[in-house]
Amino acid sequence: MINICRRPSAKLSKPARCFRPYSLANGNIPPWRPSNVLDEWVQREAHPISLRQLTFFGRTLTESRLLSSANYVRLELPTRIAHRLRNMQTLPYSALTNEHISHVYEAYYRAFETFRKVPEVRTLDDNDRFCEVLKTTLKEHLTVIPRLAMGILEIQDSVSGDECDQFMNTLLRSRISRRVIAEQHLALNETFHSPWHFDGKKSGTAPEDEFVGEIFLKCNAKEIVEKCASRASELTRKAFGPDVALPKIILQGHLETTFPYIPSHLEYILGELLRNSIQAVVERRGAGRDVPPPIEVLICEAAQHVIIRVSDQGGGVDREILPYLWSFAKGPRRNKRLQNLGKVPRLAATMQELQIPPSSDPDSAEAGSSGEKFGSSLASLSGRRPDLRLGIGLPMSRIYAEYWAGSLELHSLEGYGCDAFLQISRLGNKNEVLSTRASMDAV
Template sequence: MNSTKYFSITKGTYAPINSLAAKSHLTSTASLPQKFYQNNVLDKYINQDAKKVTLRQLVMFGRNLTKSKLIASANYVLSELPVRLAHRIRDFQHLPYICGTNPYMGRVYQMYWKSFDEFRKFPKVTTLEENIKCCEMFTRNMKEHSQIIPLLGMGVSECVGLVDPELIDKFMNRMLMTRISRRTLVEQHTLLSKNFCPNEDETNCPEPPTNIPGLRAQIVGKVDTQCNIGNLVHECAAKAQSIFEDYYELVPGTAPQVIVDGHKDAQLMCVTDHIEYIVFELLKNSMKASIQNAIDNSGINGFDQNDLDFLPINVTICQTKANVTVRISDKGGGIPPDVYKQIWNYCSPYKSKFLTNFHRIKEMQAKTNENTGISPLVPLGFGLPMCSVFANYWGGDINIYSLPGYGVDSYIRLPRLGNIAENPAIEDTEVLDEVAIHHHK
């Protein structure tokens, strides 16, 4: 009989499960020993469907907020978080045993169990005072979970060569997708709560004056209903240029220029943090390639910044009724074919040398304005896969085409109307199990 071992822990216990048992828990683990799983708790939430939302629903709910709507929002988030966490806890239990012995993976698992228990046990919110306590609990958990990405990165770095890369890719995509979903719900609710100022009639009082016309109508919680993608590209470009000028000690204004054309005033409904991460990461990659290509072609050792001319990066924006597409084109020499095959992987021979940099980071929220303690130019190996996850979460996608020896074209497609439901990645709980079983046959 196949003696494949699977990762299964409850309260810090690591236990082997043979492949026959593993196959039996593709849909449920109720038949396994209680010491391995808290089945009666976990299965209850795994068997529930996530109540997915669209950006438009978040906006409509957040406008004209009332006390009763705010309390309903708190209870909705409280009911969703344990459901979404339960699926990720189950994914940990389906990992090969070698992952279960990894201390970084074990820490993430324990943090998820702790939050899962706290969310499901938190009492139903009935007053604004209780909502304040609920928001404090949400914020504390989000802060604690800022360690998750570095811990997963360190765990993955130690699994390279030991675990099927396809399994790790599926596992990580689902971990990060659901992480985005949880943080989006929590941050939306806490921002609405923070800005709520009830009148005697229990409606939200008017927002204070602002110098930005239309801000009250445009920003609802985390959602920007009219995000100008051209402005966002310029802001991300300026940030990337500043970083490279500091790093290479370039004269200010001499980093590769970003030329924006097309539908410069294109707008979409989005969570700005998500789009900023994608655009900044792709511009950063193009800028780095353009600079390095110019240095390599110059033949200069210990170059002077005044001796190099960098080719510009062209960004074209196209808006249709349903989507905004952004093309980022550089002439940085392209991506070597052997590397190109691995750009969407988390766990590959090429990425392994970068994953170890996660040991230098304590916290990471995947936002462009955060200070992780290391330079934004230090490669981690997660950049492009995380861009894909951010795009996929709201129904978009990213495609990258390389012309080796010349440059790269990156295409970002983003739904612009806010009517696409989120993708919390909980419908395909069995997929990870099937990959693991196939790999160990």
């Protein structure tokens, strides 16, 4: 059960509070936790950043800048986690005792306690130890997305669908923000220790000329569409058989445009859109050998934005699903979604999760051979079957699109097909869209 205790204290202006969630799964009762520790961090404001700021900061990487990056991450992570813990504490009693919500709460609190106790990073050795903590925590939190999605579907007797969606959006947006700054620092640390790096000086055509940490300065939409289309086609063949006739992907528009972006974010969004379009076309036409209508992808470069339109002739979205297209909690097929989510042990929201890993063990060396970095981005994370539909791809894609002040819209023409419009900032000068801060007096 959840116990919130209030004890008078002469040193505090208001009573100290303790918060203790209880997991129905195993009956373990965590130790008492004084919430005044959390209060101190909830008072702090998060400091949003933009792709341009991250690029300028990491472009000339010195030891001093690397240590400065470590201390920024060291303070930002517990601050951002504290606000989300406070959000979770405001859920009703029955919601917080849910097995999956309790699991996420415990994981967040462990991370909060870990990061708030990290001392100031003063040396490269300190930074190396901090990076190991980051890597461990990133790996441990790969269970968060499926656990949250299952928990949200199970607590609707006590929390409305709209509140569940708001809660899910808040936690996932904050999760993206934390992983971005953590993975960016890990990537900068990797660059600093690389053989081509010479204490802030460049040497010829080093890889850091195009990458600054996780940010690819010359991200090309055409190349990413082709990469995602190839993977989505492979996925569909595994689901429908090697002889299935797949729609051709026709690329049009400004095919040479480039912009700074985090490739894994764009890969995830376009991967979901293309997978949905290809499967819709194949299912509408049947798994025969007749040539299906093509999927058209238009890339449009404007002064401040890049707009990518994905158009298919897959028959459109079912009328019963359309009103709930962007919802994590509402809509039909709830039980089926819960069953499918239970089959996904880990999910980091990357393109690779759409594939069958080479090994059934996601922790094996073979499973990570596709380019695993820091236990999350570009990793084969689960044994998810290619036809295993979770119902979270589109709403998660919209969160990723909006994170850097972009947008994602979908227009369904019933009986014909869908047009999806993805807009992203071309200049990289938009701050990350952080979740609102939690209230000190929420609990």
